[in-house]
Amino acid sequence: MVLDIPFNRLWLRDHCRCAECFHPITRQRLVDTFRVTNHWPQEVKRTDAGIEITWKEGNSDGTQHISAYPWDWLSHADNRSKVSESVEFGLTAAGKEYWTSSISRSPPTVSYEDVMVSETAVLTWLEKVYRHGFCFVSDVPPTPEDTEQLIKRIAFIRETHYGGFWDFTADLAHGDTAYTNLALKAHTDTTYYTDPCGLQIFHLLSHTEGSGGESLLVDGFRAASELKTLYPDDWEILSTTPVPTHSVGDVSYKYVLRKGHPIISSSDGEPSLIRYNNDDRSIMKTSRSDEISSWYRALVRWDSVLRSSESEYWFKLTPGTVIVIDNHRVLHGRAAFTGKRRMCGAYIGRDDYMARLLALQDQRAPPGQSVWDPML
Ligand SMILES: [Zn+2]
Known part of the structure; x- marks a missing residue:
């Protein structure tokens, strides 16, 4: 029998x-995909709720199985069009808002x-991080212990060659300029990882006997969009040319991406990942x-867009x-x-932060999540 509805059997x-x-x-999934390749619809019923199919196996006469599919859910049959990042991660509420120095x-x-x-x-916190790309936490006791507990409210810490939870001064404990008192231009961290760290969390615990050290943030997605508007050819070049990177200042670990990745990654024309530290660029x-x-x-x-007064916060x-x-x-x-200066902080993996955000949204939703949830 030929299935008289436009879905693959x-x-x-x-x-x-x-x-x-x-x-x-x-x-x-429990169904063994490879054992149902010869299942054919024997009967198709349309109801207000959806369609119900009675399957039979191969040429046998006996009924094998009954499946019911809600109409809503059947829209997945033609759902390959633009999938935004929030949909990709199953998120419902949070969108992204680009910002300037204002x-x-x-x-x-x-x-x-x-x-x-x-x-x-915590959900509000993570939605702010998702929406703006950063968020402050006020009135934190200025101790490493309290800061670590705070970080773990988001998720477990991602260990790297810099350690798990860091508590450091400008002593060059790791072979990286972050561990000096030099100025650092706007950059992202761990450009030399295949999966750059997702969140970074900092707490300045003390700054004595000196001055300076103001912090800078730049919305890389807004800057990339600005570049695309002003200089589309340059956006094209920076989003396609791979940039090799390295971090080899430590004795014990040498991170090298010989081929590298473009500075701007994008999905459906929107920036999705900025990977940029001009100091870590290789040949x-x-x-x-x-x-x-x-x-x-x-x-x-790109540098001029990043350093414009509109960009720099x-x-x-x-x-x-x-x-x-x-x-x-x-x-x-x-x-x-x-x-x-004494700083402490940590990294959290991208997947772990997004998974926590999704779980918190899920907990807020009405109980009894359906097996028909679009994310499954
Ligand atoms: Zn079944």
Whole structure:
């Protein structure tokens, strides 16, 4: 029998969500896809709720299985069009808002007291991080212990060659300029990882016997969009030319991406990941003079967009204020400083932060999440 509805037979059978075919608790596939390739619809019923199919196996006469599919859910049959990042991660509420330096008038902030006791407040916190790419936490006790506990309200810490939770001064403990008192231009961290760290969290615990060290943030997504508007050719070049990167200052670990990745990654024309630290760039591998001169032109324009007064949000961190930065989007930097600074903080993996955000949204939703949830 030919199925008189515009859906593929195996696709339907493979997506049966009955308790036999799909585990209702773990929400994993139980049906053996490879044993139902010869299942054919014997009967198709249309109801107000959806369609119900009675399957039979091969040429046998006996009924094998009944599946029911809601109409809503059947829209997945033609759902390959533009999938935004929030949909990709199953998020419902949060969108992204690009910002300029005027965000200084009211930067996204949550309070330590709230996020330490309330899951709803953690959701608000992470939605702010998602929307703006950064968020302050106010009134944090200026100790490493309290800061670590705060960070773990988001998720477990991502260990790297810099350690798990860091507590450091400008002593060059790791072979990286972050561990000096030099100025750092706007950059993202760990450009030399195949999966750059997702969130970075900083707390300035003390700054004594000196001055300077103002902090800088730049919305990399806004800057990339600006570049695309002003200089579309340069956007094209920076989003397609791979940039090799390295971090080899440590004795024990040498991170090298010989091929590298473009500075701007994009999805459906929107920026999705900024990977940029000009100091960590390795040898550009092109011998063609026209190619490399176009790339440098694009890089110089990217730098000018990043350093415009519209882009640069400068502020002074003080003990008690923690900052959380989306390292896939927002660039950070700092002015040179004198005296002694003690900083602590950590990284959290991108997937772990997004998974926590999704779980918190899920907890807020009405109970009894359906097996027909579009994310499954
Ligand atoms: Zn089934």
